[in-house]
Every structure is written in C-alpha cells, then in structure tokens.
Amino acid sequence: MNVYVHPSAIVDQGAQIGEGTEIWHFTHVSSSAIIGSQCSLGQNVYIDNHVTLGNGVKIQNNVSVYEGVILQDDVFCGSSMVFTNELSPRSAFPHDKSIEYKKTVVERGATIGANATIICGVTIGEWAFVAPGAIIKRDIPPYSLYAGSPARQMGWICMCGVNLAFRRGQAKCRDCDREYCLDQDRVTITKHYS
Known part of the structure; x- marks a missing residue:
C-alpha cells in the first residue's frame, strides 16, 4: 500500500x-x-x-x-x-475497565x-x-x-471557510458562489459550486 x-x-x-x-x-x-x-x-x-x-x-x-x-x-x-x-475522571477512583x-x-x-x-x-x-x-x-x-x-x-x-451574511434567510458566498438557506437556525446548501 x-x-x-x-x-x-x-x-x-x-x-x-x-x-x-x-x-x-x-x-x-x-x-x-x-x-x-x-x-x-x-x-x-x-x-x-x-x-x-x-x-x-x-x-x-x-x-x-x-x-x-x-x-x-x-x-x-x-x-x-x-x-x-x-465527564468525571478521578485518579483516586478509577472507573471500571468496561466503561463505555x-x-x-x-x-x-x-x-x-x-x-x-x-x-x-x-x-x-x-x-x-x-x-x-x-x-x-x-x-x-x-x-x-x-x-x-x-x-x-x-x-x-461556507464550506470553503468564508463567513456568510444572511439576508431574508438567504446567503451567497462571496468567494465560491455557493448559496445557502437559513430556516429556524438551520442552514442548508441550496446551490453547489459548479
């Protein structure tokens, strides 16, 4: 390999x-x-x-x-x-080895x-x-x-690492032209870079 x-x-x-x-x-x-x-x-x-x-x-x-x-x-x-x-490690009280x-x-x-x-x-x-x-x-x-x-x-x-500025729930990356939608604090991509 x-x-x-x-x-x-x-x-x-x-x-x-x-x-x-x-x-x-x-x-x-x-x-x-x-x-x-x-x-x-x-x-x-x-x-x-x-x-x-x-x-x-x-x-x-x-x-x-x-x-x-x-x-x-x-x-x-x-x-x-x-x-x-x-979440709660202790040196004096080690967890069971089978801990998940x-x-x-x-x-x-x-x-x-x-x-x-x-x-x-x-x-x-x-x-x-x-x-x-x-x-x-x-x-x-x-x-x-x-x-x-x-x-x-x-x-x-953006996927490319540039900050997005949303207006009326829409944003377009100034560098790569990808487009996004913001709805109820969830962003989805609507147009990929071509």
Missing part, C-alpha cells in the same frame, strides 16, 4: 490505514484504529483504540484522539486541540482550531468551524462558527 510511516512513528499491528495516508514523527496509532485514505497525522499524534477517521482527515501536531471519537471525511484538527472522553466512553462525532468537513477543547458527548455538525481556543460543551449545528470559552455561536460559515 502507498502509506508513509515515519521511522519514529509506532503503528500497532492490526491498525487499518488507507491508501495515501501519511503518519509523521513520534505518532502512535493503536491496534484497533481505522484510518481512511489520504489522511495526514502530524507530529506527536495519538490515535486510540476503536477510533475511526474518515478519508482526507488532517490532524496537526500534538493531538490525541481518544476512544469514543469519530472523525468523518475531511475533518481538520488544529495543533494541540483536545478531545475528552470522560462518551461518543463524540465530528461530521464531514468540520474544522477545529488550535488549542480548542471538545468536551465528550457532543456532535459538531458538518462544515462547522470551531475557532482556536474555543471550549465546546454542546452540539453545534452544520455550517456554524463557534468561538469563546465557553463557546457561543458567532455566525455561519
């Missing part, structure tokens, strides 16, 4: 890695991880057991993706952002900025954008822009 694994990286036996994926310095991929094609795992990334990455996922340096996290196609994770997988970790889903095309924190059990909608340093504690809708600590919605964003 056409997969690049840097000599300092560790890929445990049993891990599934798709065509064209690159795994860089000091990264560790656990045995039951599933990684799609054309992914890029930066320096010092950890992929836990039972983690699934779709195709085209890009994970920058110093990110750990723990059990319970699913990253769909074309997700971007900025440097040193954090996923959690337990909270499921966190990052849908297709979403971006999570550097140093952001994603509290477990949430869904980040497709093509959403989480600003650097934001703390996400609840589900966020597709095409939304969230920033702050705790994060709150700052607007809407």
Whole structure:
C-alpha cells in the first residue's frame, strides 16, 4: 500500500490505514484504529483504540484522539486541540475497565482550531468551524462558527471557510458562489459550486 510511516512513528499491528495516508514523527496509532485514505497525522499524534477517521482527515501536531471519537471525511484538527472522553475522571477512583466512553462525532468537513477543547458527548455538525481556543460543551449545528470559552455561536460559515451574511434567510458566498438557506437556525446548501 502507498502509506508513509515515519521511522519514529509506532503503528500497532492490526491498525487499518488507507491508501495515501501519511503518519509523521513520534505518532502512535493503536491496534484497533481505522484510518481512511489520504489522511495526514502530524507530529506527536495519538490515535486510540476503536477510533475511526474518515478519508482526507488532517490532524496537526500534538493531538490525541481518544476512544469514543469519530472523525468523518475531511475533518481538520488544529495543533494541540483536545478531545475528552470522560465527564468525571478521578485518579483516586478509577472507573471500571468496561466503561463505555462518551461518543463524540465530528461530521464531514468540520474544522477545529488550535488549542480548542471538545468536551465528550457532543456532535459538531458538518462544515462547522470551531475557532482556536474555543471550549465546546454542546452540539453545534452544520455550517456554524463557534468561538469563546465557553463557546457561543458567532455566525455561519461556507464550506470553503468564508463567513456568510444572511439576508431574508438567504446567503451567497462571496468567494465560491455557493448559496445557502437559513430556516429556524438551520442552514442548508441550496446551490453547489459548479
């Protein structure tokens, strides 16, 4: 297979890695991880057991993706952002080994900025954008822009990453000409780039 694994990286036996994926310095991929094609795992990334990455996922340096996290196609994770997988961890009172970790889903095309924190059990909608340093504690809708600590919605964003300005429930991206409809706090795409 056409997969690049840097000599300092560790890929445990049993891990599934798709065509064209690159795994860089000091990264560790656990045995039951599933990684799609054309992914890029930066320096010092950890992929836990039972983690699934779709195709085209890009994970920058110093990110750990723990059990319970699913990253769909074309997700971007900025440097040193954090996923959690337990709501009440205690060193003195460890949980039973059979604990089921909270499921966190990052849908297709979403971006999570550097140093952001994603509290477990949430869904980040497709093509959403989480600003650097934001703390996400609840589900966020597709095409939304969230920033702050705790994060709150700052607007809407196009698939291509440009802010959208809605007028009477309609918006057109100034860069790519995609068109969107906003109805009851839900954005849908009505015209794709041709």
